[in-house]
Amino acid sequence: MEKQRVILRNSKLKPPEDFNFLRQQGMNYIRQLGSRFWTDYNLHDPGITTLELLCFAITDLAYRTGFPTADIFAAYMDKSQLHKQAFFPAHEILTMNPLTVNDYRKLMIDQEGIHNAWLAPRHCSCDDVTATGATDGCAEDCNCETEIYADEKNGQLTYKSHTPDGKQAFEKVNIKGLYDVQIALEDDPVFGDINDGRVYQTLTYGSSRATIELRLPAYEEILKKWNDWKDLIDNTITVTGVTLNKMVDNNGTPVTDSNLSKTMQSAIFIDLQLTLSNAVAITFSNAVLNIYLSFSDALLTADITSALQQVPGIISTYKNGLEKTHALINATRANLNAHRNLDEAFCHISLVPMEDVSICMDAELTPDADIEKVQAEIMVKIEQYLNPNIPIYSLAQLLKEDTDITEIFNGPRLHNGFIKNEDLDKADIKQEIHASDMINLIMDIPEVVSITNFLMTSYDDRGEVIYHSQPWTLPVTPGHQPRLYVQRSKFLFYKNGLPFLAASEAELNSILQELRSSGEYLKATGINNELEIPAATIRNMEDYYPVQYSYPLTYGIGEFGLSDTEPTLRKAQARQLKTYLLFFEQLLVNYLAQLQHAGDLFLVDSSQLQSYFTHWLSDSDIKGVTALYNGLTAPALQTLTEPANGGLARRNRFLDHLLARFAESFGEYALARYSSIPAEQTAMQTALLQLKTDFLSNYPEASYNRARAIDYTVAAPCAPGNIAGLQRRLNSLLNIDAATSFVIIEHLLLRPRIPGQALLPICLDGSCHTCYDNDPYSFRLTFVMPGWLEQNMKIDYRRYAEKTIRQETPAHLLPKICWVDNKACDDTLLCDLTDLLWGLQVPLPATRDEEKLRPLCLVAQAAIAAMNNAYRQALTTGNNVFPVKAEVEQFFEEKVKDGIASGVTGITPAGIATVKIWIVDYWLAHTDCFIFTRLELAWCAWLAANAKLTAKDNYLENILTDAILKANPGKQQQDVCSCVHTLMEQYGEAIRLWVVSQLAGGLQKAAFDTMINTMAPVCNGIITTPVNTVFTTFYDTDKIQLLQTHATLLQVMSALKSIYPPATLHDCEDGNDVNPVRLGATAIG
Template identity: 30%
Template sequence: MNTAELILNKANPLLPAEDFDGLRKEGIHHIEKLGSANWTEYNVSDPGITILEAVCYAITDLSYRTGFDMKDLLTPEHLGPDTFKKIFYTARQILHSSPLTITDYRKLIIDIEGVRNAWVEMSKDYEVPLFVDYSYVNEEGKGDCGCEEKEPCLGRLALELAKAEKRREEIDKMIAQKNKEIAELNDQINAPDSKKDKDKLRRQVARLQKLVISYQEAITYTTQSKILELEGLLNVMVEYEEDVIEEKQRDQIREKVVQRLHTHRNLCEDFISVNSVVYDDFSVMGLFVLKENANPEEVFARICFEIYRYFTPSVRFYTIDQMMEKINPENGQHYTVEEIFEGPALKHGFIDTQELEGSDLFRDFRLSDLINAICDVEGVVAVTNLYIPFDAAGNPLNDLDDASVYFNDWIRELRRQRRVARLKLKNSKFIFLKQREVFTYDFVNEDPAKNRAVRRFEDLKTQDQDYKLRGHQKDFPVPVGEYMELENYYPVQYSLPQCYGVGEYEELPETPVSKRDTQAYQLKCYLLFFEQILANYHAQLNHLRDIFSFDEKVDQTYYAHLLFEINNLKELIIDHDPMLNESTEHFFEEFGKILQDILEPEHMFLKRRNAFLDHMLARFGEDLTEYEALTRYVWKDKTGTKLIGDKIRLLQDYVRVSKDRGEGLNYTLPDQVWDTENISGAERRIGRLLGFSNITRHSLAVNAIVVIDIVEEKPAKAGEKKDKVYIQLVNTNADNQVILSSRPIFKDNCCIDETVNLLLGLAESRVNFYINGKVKSVSRSKTKNQQSGSFRVELRDKDGDIVAVSNEFGNDESARKHIELIMAVVRKINDNEGMHLVEHLLLRPKLDTVLEYADYNLKDYKVPPAIKVNTLDICLDACDLGKGLGQNTDSHDYKIKISRLPADKCYNDEAWVMELIRVNEIKKTIQSHNSKGKPVTIEVKLPANRSILFKTIALDNKPKIPDLLSFRHYEQLQDRLADLREFGSEISNYQIQRYTDDIADGSKREDIKYYFEIKNPENDQVLARSIYYGTIHEARTEIEAMVRYLGYQLDLYCQEDPCDHNEDPYSFRVTIVLPCWVRRFRDKSYRNFVEKTIRTELPAHIAPRIKWVGISQMKSFEDKYQAWLEELLNNPYPEYGPVNALVYELNNLVECGSCEPDHECSEMSEDNNGNRYFY
């Protein structure tokens, strides 16, 4: 303990409010300053000084109470489980976060009962590979995917590679078709008697000419294609406890792992697989020297346990106290509370991050480290020999150096195959030496289960499984103090001398009967002002926990204390009529209300409550200043009340708002599709920051707005825009009764959006409603007059034009009530704010082939028809087109082709295939000498379209197809490609091999063939072998060309990539769809703020595509979105029907306000009275 804490300050300085003498001097100073002309005696005997001293003492008491420990100030009289629920968040609630890193995910999985360890890896492999077709031209030119507006977009995604020849033919046909259309339009432009809009025709010609240019550019890229490498995909490998494996409970534990992972899945990430680790069982041979007193059986068990734990370590859990005692190796200090509670909240304790990272699957394994660990076992003197794995190649090793080299090669192979080493005693051999004895545990010919020492080893493993804590402290409790009766007030007047007549035991008559009584009443009234201030301070101090609470029931920030302690208080109130004979309880109740209204009017409460909530939000680093300013600007009525509600909801939900801000929706809950809080953390956080009253996933396209088609009796003329619709407001609480109908408008989404916005904007204000009708009679009463007749409600714009009308009513009072109903419905529509967030990664194709069995009939088809798979649109810019795979920026003789074999053609589990293809013919003239030394010219010609590199090639005269460079995982293919670029760019890593084969024709001639190998010089690994060549010159020519190409590839992939990768619309991308008709969202400034908030609050690596849509577009989108969610949440491999529908909808979303210039939505006329209306 720090000795400074034990030092006593002899001066004992007091705070100014605790210093009685100081307060008295300050009071006398003010008396001298204000009344020295009339008041000159300041002795203690003066009544004024006596009162001053009493007040000063009361102030020191207040200061003393204010200085109590915070836990004492906040502790109420009666404690309950929810006392501090809406005041404090505990460390476990507020400091933990959802898993963010790979280490966090490992902690989350290891916390599950039955899991020993787990590893999570980023994966480039996914269900169905997508290929980028660089030669495709999208004529519509959607600007969302990166291109300028109205410009054609290049590129698309496909499930299979497009053949270059076929694409060239398609493009040539498209160019010819566009040139034909251009010629026809030019003929119309040049026609002298043409009545068509020639400017419009010229714009069409310019657009077609751009398309022709784009098609001509696309021909350049017909040979380009590459696999789309998606980001954010994870593979999970789980190591189960041995008892789980023995009892065959892996499926049950795996289901728990999957559920927990998807509960905490990060936004724009997904889990490709959750599999059990693959073990590589190994045996051991060792020679050990023991101490004389050592027990060989115990030492054997301990050594086996050390070897077992070295390769398959368990992860230890700690209590809070243990973690606080541990030293952080990064800074040499004890772990802080923030560091202890970092990461996800666990059930079985706390995991040391440094220890967990030390158990990584691909950590540095060293035989020397294992030997050191064995030497630390009690009873071991030395390790003479240790061979791991023992007899793996069929022959025992001879010395330790060879064992170390073999061990390293074995570990390298384990990493490549993603396997975990596991000790198996079968075929193991342990020899222990003492001075006069030799103990041998030979399990080559002996069953380990029958050995007592082995059973001891099994006991140690069982004990090691019990590392998960139970019944431990998981959180720091909220400190609870002592209830200090802070509001217990002793009036100042009771401390005055008894002769003043105002003491505690002095009883004054209700009506003064003497001068002394009158003077006592006057003094009591005079002191009552000061008493109320002091008592209110006591009340304020006692309600400190309410002032700094985010409880929605708090309705005041100033608290008054009714001075029940003062005798005759009822007679001291001047606005009190004693003739009413009201009860004391009723009197104090009414007086309390009046006092509270004086102390804190409503406008003051709204201002102060907002300020206190801002303070509490600031403690969490939240600033709603800009939101508050814009809301006050847009939301005119009851803004203060709305802001208080928004802030309280944010604070009450802050644990999830902050902790889960990076999570995605859990798509393993089939019963939580719609009208549910199963939303992403980003939607929750953004919704709270933007003040959405409803943050569930719900329908934003409300049923209160209906679009009704108008059936025209006369058919439309050719080229005439005739289809029209009504916009109707209906009361969903009264069987969808129509309460307002708009003017007829053309059936166009742009017009519908504009009309809805106009109607809702006007209907928010009472001044835009008019009651029009004919009066037939008037009935009069004492309170009001009522007109009878035919009346209707009209909604008019600022020019007085009728925008919408209601049905007719029999009297004007019904019409007025109908206006209130319309405004109430509009308020409900405006309050229905929200957003939809779609993660693009979840829309990726997951099935190779999809058959539409519903339409399949054996009589009609030999093969069931396949559904076309929709993919998200892409639009490639010049940078993306120039790179691709780094091909075709210059002319190269080779290209790299990556593909995945379909299941029916993959004879093993290595479906990923890489090929290096010679795409151009290579010619070279070589000057050499023949066997006689004479100069000769050799022409080398290598044909085009030939695959060059393979895993193995046939080395005999039997026809055999070479083994392709195939891989089980895409990551393995990537690693091999990187090695080929690195080592294949240096000619020293090529070795030409010669193969001689006898020709079986009786001539005894030899057929000499050449091939080359590309090797990794670091471990002498053969990366690839070439095809056969007839001469050594052909092999050398191929090597020279490949060195140039792979060197170019290495330079290309090592330099900084300047492209923005528009070819990937799935990785870390989301589409956010918002309604543009609700009140706040109709304001462009507020829309900009919403977009700014979305981009700020989304994780920095996620790119949002924000779409503001009208009600028709929203209804169409929500239908597709809900259908896709229902399919996704019920099927991990969703059918392509709902997926295709949603992908098409996302590709074709049209924002509200996307209207053509000078567009018209309706036709106007006037009635006989001169009123303008629309029809």
């Protein structure tokens, strides 16, 4: 029933809305001020009449001021106008780039095709105990990174784990900030469960049906044998033929029609050869085949062979599943890298290993129970317990639950809805399974009376039993996701003591499909999950009815005035009263103008400089009012109220209020740029206004992505739009133009991803040095700032910038800040150019001394500065492309020539030409001096080379292991793995030393192959013939380019050196800008 609306008899009014209150206050003031001369306070008194009318006018103002905020800002309450008021929608301002583990899980689960996802810090290095319990050096969880060690005695990192004599072990460097990702895929509507290599097909023989279960290599195995099996995930290649070469039981006995019935009671092992459309043949040896059927007498081996060799058939289903898995994992990797945070990376993205669990149980049912329906409900409840669906809620659902808005929008912005943290916790990977939990769920089914003989059995990836018939608790292999093994589960039902099984498999499957579908949460991107903009009524706040129009007609100041027959004195008196009231009228109408423009006060627009708004009363507002003015115009009234630029300070304060709503402030920046000169103060206020409006207009993105890093996997990682969120934010806070911005180097990205990459030193020296511990990669950033810019050469600004960078950098990251130059770097350049100019003087002075050299030195200094500035400008506008000779000659003609001609006594045109050739040749030959540009070029070149690495490039160790195993058929895998680990160290260090020695001349593929082929790998008792071939094949031209660009970047980084503002003494021992000494200045100025 709708709540009845009533008008309160005694409504409580606010003081400005209460006429009686205002009148009483006015009367009190009159008595206090004029009681000696004014004693008649009755209603007929003109003064009391005026008081009452003014009080009523104030209540009107209060009434309008009390309109809903949405009405006051109605002009901006449109989706296209909200950003002008910094009224950011909740889905923009409350959400943020994924930060926590749950945030990343939500991001992945929101992705199409992903059922569940898990994220964990990289938990092992090779030779450590892995998530699967393995302790060998070939554990699959460790194949995403190259191992490095700290040689503390020599102060360097190395790929070798021991000293050359093997007596001393080096400390392993465990790089932090890396994450392993596991995902579980949704069932494909066509190919079914694609989470592993297990595929099913229905086999029809005679009038009967059987289910074939074939276990083939999972996606992860395909990557490990990439060179042999890569065609299986290529969607342009199809299966054209399948041949069954062998079918034996677990004893190696061939399967025949005579022993088929007995053999099917356990696993069958087969060899399959696939022929692909590109004429490549792939063989699967000892693949596990299980056949499930009710009656086996009529089934023949020919039926099985025909089903397996059918094209398209079970093998085509398997390949299609691999292709979709590959696409989903690549999409997940791209999604994660696009939302990666600073100095973090995703190491190993894989499918979560599935562990099948079969359930055997007896259930007593009510007599009227539908057995197929009850069994389907039991199976779905068990499936949801083992591997639950994660609900995705709409905004309407959460609002109906009275969930707080800040909680709803806390986390990443998703496409399909919202995910609760508690649901993620329920869907975490289980360490053990409890029978009591499942029994409680089953007992919720109304038709179930009791449960007995509840047993659980788990199976490995080949279908072998791990734990058999566990009654209460079943351990789950670490890192595995349990899954109901329907084919090996058995449900026996009793009604009044009589046993029953589900009679119709078709009906059971139909009900099962229906129940599974009803429990799924559709990812529907079309649902509106944004809060509605508050409804607003557009009102004319400036609609004004003059106070004087409310006076009794006898006053003669109303809309119709006095009669023409009235005497002149009477007209003068009325005119005088109108003039007296004009003061009040102007105050009232100005108030309404201010209210009408309330939205403009907070407008995020630097061109809006006005903070006080006026309404010039014209004859259309009050009849005959313009005749009362003595030269007053609308512009004059505005200037009188607020002089030119008078609103700058107030507009800045309004924007400060908006900034404070987001806990932001530009107070320290203003102090760092403060000037006491009035003209400069105006310019500073204008610049501040521009800075604040720019910052606020882009605030949702700056806030959302404040910890977000670049996507280093895209083809063009240095594209203008691909910059870190922190860099965008700092550009705004520090007033840095994007064209002359800085570079953020994430040390984690510099870690070696393939053996042989150059390694960072354990301690970096230099003017911007930071001494590291044994790990120079984890949680470290280097900010390379353009120190030569005018703004950056001011010590107060630099202090503010460094403080801001450290405050804005996430707390767990250590920033190193370098203010580098970008100019010609030869220390003798000034002297050499001065000597050249000395010799070109006409006439040449007879003697040479310091006093005569000083003017030429200044000319040379100006020429060098002009060329450096021209070069920098060209590099900035030309995307770091160095100028060609014609451009450098133009620099000389435009920037240097006149200074040389006027500064060198008697210099001839030929002399100027000589200087031009000398300067042009010098700058063309010394491009390696421009350290900031070289760093940007090296950073981008390495990022581009690094982006070419793919998931398969993490498996060199597996490729090498597989090659050695093939060459050593009788060797134990553990021995081979130990050998592989030694070889990885040996070759990694050898490649690193080769990179260092050959870097200056450029790394070449042919030279690399020659170096590798000179190596003689040795492992006791193990044939290592294929080792060199594996390395020369793996290190293609792209990887040689990666080695080159990576080493070049590290070389440039080692040459970084901070420059300091003019007239500043730097404390070289301190190594930073905390205590610089400025010449001619004290500590206070």
